[in-house]
Amino acid sequence: MDTLHRVKAPTLVIEGSHEPVKPGHGALIAEQIPGARLMTVAGMGHTLPLETHQELADAILTHTTE
Numbered sequence: 234m235d236t237l238h239r240v241k242a243p244t245l246v247i248e249g250s251h252e253p254v255k256p257g258h259g260a261l262i263a264e265q266i267p268g269a270r271l272m273t274v275a276g277m278g279h280t281l282p283l284e285t286h287q288e289l290a291d292a293i294l295t296h297t298t299e
Contacts, residue, residue, distance in 0.1 A: 238266070241267075244266045244270070245270050245296040246262050246270070246271050249273070250273055251278035259273070272292050
């Protein structure tokens with residue numbers, strides 16, 4: 234993670250609130266990338282439950298059109 238500070242592209246880091254592997258890892262990544270935004274999706278873990286699809290699609294669409 235010591236090179237993430239070099240990322241120049243607009244970055245959206247997405248993490249689920251129920252991530253089983255390393256909860257909070259998304260926040261650590263977002264902190265290292267200048268200007269990165271962190272999105273935490275309630276109820277999402279290591280998979281993408283159907284009920285999260287629209288929220289994720291909307292966030293990605295907004296991020297890529299800004």
